[in-house]
Amino acid sequence: MSSAPLLETQNLGRKFGQLQVLSDFDLRVEAGEVLGIIGPNGAGKSTLLSVIGGSVGASTGRILLDNEDITRTSASWRARHGIATSYQIPRPFLEMTVLENLLVASTFAANARGKKAEDLAIGAMKSVGLEGYANNPASSLRLLDRKRLEVARALAANPRILLLDEIAGGLTESEVPELVDLIRHVSASGVTVIWIEHVVHALTAVATRLICLTYGRILAEGEPQAVLNSPEVRSVYLGLDPDGENEAESFVKNRPSEVQKEPNTHA
Amino acid sequence: MSASVAQVLVEQRTHFVRRWTRTSIIGSSSFLVVAALLAVLPFMVNLSLVYSMIDLFILVILAMTWNMLAGYGGMVSVGQQAYIGIGAYSMVVLADSLGLNIFAAIALSAVVCGVIAIPISFLVFRLVGGYFAVGTWVVAEVVRLLVVQFPQIGGGAGISFSAMSDLSRDWRIATSYWIGLGATVIVVAACVLLIRSRAGLALTAVRDDMTAASTSGVMVTAVKRLVFVFAGAGAGIAGALIAVSTMRVQPDSVFSVQWSAFMIFIVVVGGVGTLEGPIIGVLVFWFLKQLLADYGPLYLILLGVIGIVFVLFVRGGIWGLISRKGRIELFPVGYNFSKKL
Numbered sequence: 001m002s003s004a005p006l007l008e009t010q011n012l013g014r015k016f017g018q019l020q021v022l023s024d025f026d027l028r029v030e031a032g033e034v035l036g037i038i039g040p041n042g043a044g045k046s047t048l049l050s051v052i053g054g055s056v057g058a059s060t061g062r063i064l065l066d067n068e069d070i071t072r073t074s075a076s077w078r079a080r081h082g083i084a085t086s087y088q089i090p091r092p093f094l095e096m097t098v099l100e101n102l103l104v105a106s107t108f109a110a111n112a113r114g115k116k117a118e119d120l121a122i123g124a125m126k127s128v129g130l131e132g133y134a135n136n137p138a139s140s141l142r143l144l145d146r147k148r149l150e151v152a153r154a155l156a157a158n159p160r161i162l163l164l165d166e167i168a169g170g171l172t173e174s175e176v177p178e179l180v181d182l183i184r185h186v187s188a189s190g191v192t193v194i195w196i197e198h199v200v201h202a203l204t205a206v207a208t209r210l211i212c213l214t215y216g217r218i219l220a221e222g223e224p225q226a227v228l229n230s231p232e233v234r235s236v237y238l239g240l241d242p243d244g245e246n247e248a249e250s251f252v253k254n255r256p257s258e259v260q261k262e263p264n265t266h267a
Numbered sequence: 268m269s270a271s272v273a274q275v276l277v278e279q280r281t282h283f284v285r286r287w288t289r290t291s292i293i294g295s296s297s298f299l300v301v302a303a304l305l306a307v308l309p310f311m312v313n314l315s316l317v318y319s320m321i322d323l324f325i326l327v328i329l330a331m332t333w334n335m336l337a338g339y340g341g342m343v344s345v346g347q348q349a350y351i352g353i354g355a356y357s358m359v360v361l362a363d364s365l366g367l368n369i370f371a372a373i374a375l376s377a378v379v380c381g382v383i384a385i386p387i388s389f390l391v392f393r394l395v396g397g398y399f400a401v402g403t404w405v406v407a408e409v410v411r412l413l414v415v416q417f418p419q420i421g422g423g424a425g426i427s428f429s430a431m432s433d434l435s436r437d438w439r440i441a442t443s444y445w446i447g448l449g450a451t452v453i454v455v456a457a458c459v460l461l462i463r464s465r466a467g468l469a470l471t472a473v474r475d476d477m478t479a480a481s482t483s484g485v486m487v488t489a490v491k492r493l494v495f496v497f498a499g500a501g502a503g504i505a506g507a508l509i510a511v512s513t514m515r516v517q518p519d520s521v522f523s524v525q526w527s528a529f530m531i532f533i534v535v536v537g538g539v540g541t542l543e544g545p546i547i548g549v550l551v552f553w554f555l556k557q558l559l560a561d562y563g564p565l566y567l568i569l570l571g572v573i574g575i576v577f578v579l580f581v582r583g584g585i586w587g588l589i590s591r592k593g594r595i596e597l598f599p600v601g602y603n604f605s606k607k608l
Contacts, residue, residue, distance in 0.1 A: 055482055079484035087482075093475035095540070097594070099284070099604045104472045107465060109484030118284045122604070131282075134604030137594060153483060 004067035006031040006192055007052070007161060012061035013216075014044075014051055021047045022216040025061065029161070034183070034193040036207030036224060038200060040237055044216040045196045046088055049163045052194070053085035054078040065161075079109040082160030086167055088196075090150035092138035098125060098149055099134045102156040109157030124156035127182055144170050161192045168199035180205045200228070212237055285603045286463070294543075294597025295459075302452050309441040317444050321512040323553045324447035325505045326533060328454045330545035332501025333530040335458060338540035339474040340494040343396075345527040346403025347502045349387075349410045350380040352521040354506025356420055359516055362430040369430060373450065373507045380503025384496045392488065392495075404524060411522035425517035428510040443512045450504050457497075459542060459598045466493060467600060474540050532574045538586030543597050547585050 005028040012025040021044045029035055039045050050056035052063060054075035063071045070078065079085075084105070093101050102121035106112050112120055125131050128148040133141060138149060151167050168179055176199060184206050187193050197203040203210070203224070210224040212233045219237075220230045227233055234240045309317045329347065337343045357376035361367045367375065387406055394402040415423040431439050461467050469490045472480035481487050510516050529552065537548025552570075559566035577584060589595065 053482065055478065074481065076481040076484055076486055079482055085482060091476050091479040093472050093479060095475050096471060097601065097604075100468070100471070100602050103602055104468060104480065104485065105483045107468055108486075111484075113465070118602075122282055122284075125604075131604070135594075157484065 004064070005029055006066065008064040008067075009052070010062045010064070012048075012051060012063065013059050014047055014056065015059045020216060022051065025216065025218075027211075027218075029192060029194060031160075031192055032187070032190060034187050034195065034206050034208050036203040036210045037194065037196045037213060038198070038203065038210065038227075038233075038237060039213035039219070043213040045213050046165055047216075048213070049085060049165050049194065049196060050087075053083060053163050055085070055087075076108075079105075079157055080111060082158075083163065084109060084154040084157035084159035084161070085163040086151045086154040086165060088165040090143075090146040092141070092146055092149050092153075094139040095137055097135050097137055098130050098141070101138055101149060102152055105153045105156040106158065109159075112158070120158055121156050124152040127155060127185075128152040129178075155186065159191060161194065162186065164193065164195040164197070166196055166198060168197055168202045171199075176202050177205075204228070281607055282604055283607055285605050286601070287599045288596060288601070288603055291596045291599040291601075295599065298455070298597070302448065305448055306445065309444055314437060314440050318440050318512070319553075319557065321440075321444055321447045321508065322556075323549060324444075324451040325508050325512075326529065326549045326552065327451050327546060328501055328505045328508070329526065329530050330533040330537070330549050331455055331458045331542075332498040332505075333527075334534045334539065334541075334545045335461070335470075335494050335501075336498040337531075338534060338544070339462070339470045340491045341473065341477060342491060342495065343400050343531075344391075344403040344498070345400050345524060345531070346391075346405070346407035347498065347530065348522050348524060348526045349403075349407035350384065350499045350502035351506035351509065351526055352407075352410060352414065352516075352518065353383060354380050354503030355510040355516040355521045356414060356426075356506075357503065358507035358510040359420065359426055359428050363428060369446065369511070372430075373446070373504060373511075376507040377500040377503045380506070381496045381500035384499030385492075387499075388492050388495045392491070404527075407522060407524070411518055414522070415518050421516070421518075423518060425515060425520075428514045428516060431511065432514065439514075440512075443508075446511060447508050450508060454501055454504060455546075457501075459600065461494075461497065462542060462600045463598075466490060470494060471600075532570055534584075535574055536577050536584055538584030541584075541586050541590075542600065543590075544584050544586040551585070 007029040009025055009027045012022055012027070013020065014022040025048065037045050037048070047056060051058050054073060054077070058071055061071070062069055065081065065083070093104065096104070099121060102124050103117055106117040106120035106124070110117070110120055125134060128151055130145065130148055130152060133145065138146065141149060147167060147170070151164070154162055154164070168176055171179060180202050183193060183195070187206065195203060195207065207224050209222065210227040211221045212219045212227055214236050220227045220233045308320070329351070333344070333347055354376045357379045358372055361372035361375050362369055391399060391402045391406060414420065420426050431442065434442060462470065469480065469485045472483065472485055473487055473490055477487055506521060509521060533548035533552045534545050535548070536551055537546065538544025555570065556566070559569060581588065583591070594601065
């Protein structure tokens with residue numbers, strides 16, 4: 001092999017009791033990619049991100065970062081080595097202010113000190129539009145702002161690989177393009193992004209590659225539009241007639257309003 | 268790393284981060300003023316009050332450091348009496364047997380306790396939650412049982428502390444008081460500086476959410492070990508002060524689990540996981556103690572009832588009630604976002 005990918009999983013598997021959530025999962029992520037992941041609920045998307053982020057251990061297989069085995073490293077180690085995760089269910093430091101939440105990430109994950117740590121935290125805070133709440137405790141934020149804070153915390157970690165889990169759900173039609181711009185911006189700075197999203201049109205706007213997961217396996221993979229148009233994805237994920245014409249696109253366009261309710265069910 | 272989020276995110280600085288706020292300037296200077304006023308107290312009031320104030324200092328030290336451990340680090344220890352006892356015995360050995368200067372002996376007692384806390388941490392960190400609590404208690408009992416095996420330090424009967432017995436009674440009490448006051452100021456300042464530091468930011472994150480702290484790059488176990496050692500050293504200072512003020516170290520008294528019960532009461536009532544809470548809790552506890560000292564067991568029952576009421580209905584303690592409307596800081600430990608003028 002001439003050049004190793006930035007991140008690679010080999011035969012990755014994760015079992016919860018008898019439930020095999022991920023199995024024999026092989027993934028190669030090149031530096032600079034924006035990899036989108038879609039798939040029905042329960043497909044193992046979030047588990048995949050958690051296993052890569054280190055908050056959930058792998059049952060089988062290996063994870064390689066820069067061709068180095070990191071399977072046994074902790075979530076904290078991975079955060080300090082450039083893998084930052086924005087979780088689907090935000091877990092802010094409730095009694096700390098928004099700024100302090102971000103300072104934790106910039107100080108420890110990005111290993112910045114003094115003014116540098118502050119600059120990173122403030123930059124991340126502004127990029128998600130939370131500067132108005134800088135001195136408010138995170139416990140006072142609404143769910144949507146907590147999700148913004150979760151994204152900002154991953155950005156403040158100054159990552160090489162950014163893992164995003166459903167960050168667009170609940171955003172309004174005008175907010176989605178702003179988020180897409182932010183991710184495009186972050187990607188352009190050289191950060192590799194792996195993004196799970198049900199708001200598919202947000203994903204296809206930036207993704208360079210798309211994977212559709214189901215039952216812990218890859219159902220389809222490749223150029224985003226091709227994946228969305230593939231018969232398997234149409235029937236399994238989008239629930240459309242596999243042979244219908246151009247329905248996928250209109251479905252995808254209408255999808256965001258439908259998933260707006262989702263955050264509440266997670267809260 | 269050539270390109271990074273840092274470069275994209277950092278723009279012209281229009282804001283800065285302040286550590287001091289108006290309330291923390293007022294709070295911290297009031298703390299120093301109160302300490303200075305307390306320093307002249309022995310010349311103004313009768314000595315029995317001065318003597319009972321030494322107890323208050325010991326309780327402040329214990330509550331502040333236990334709060335670091337339990338309130339911030341999430342480690343509810345009921346075994347801090349292990350270090351109180353070791354600190355008290357170290358004081359006797361260092362000052363009486365080895366003839367060290369009192370101040371050096373107190374500082375070294377703290378060091379001894381901190382060092383002993385390191386191997387103990389490896390043992391008890393294998394346990395979590397209630398098991399951790401019981402484990403620390405067991406360690407304290409083991410230490411007590413070991414200590415009473417040595418007749419050289421008095422065995423089960425205890426040993427006298429005589430380094431200050433040349434002083435007249437009045438001067439001895441006053442000197443103990445000043446030593447206690449000085450130690451308290453140092454310990455409170457150490458707690459404030461710890462929480463204000465980089466490690467303190469990690470510790471505050473651990474207090475709020477240990478898992479999220481870990482995924483934000485905080486080395487949770489290292490931070491917890493640091494605070495475990497810190498709290499051990501703090502309890503050691505309290506033990507040394509007990510030796511100084513009572514002039515006697517009795518194993519059943521210094522290794523009593525009652526110390527842990529008092530610390531828990533104080534921190535729960537004052538406000539767990541804050542720097543201000545334990546100080547308020549100590550004042551409440553100390554006044555209750557003065558008021559109800561003559562009632563014997565009834566006093567302990569009342570303390571228990573108050574503690575339960577706070578745990579059930581006033582989770583943030585008294586400081587939580589005071590600062591409910593927004594964050595108030597009496598010490599400069601937070602980070603405040605301000606617009607550049």
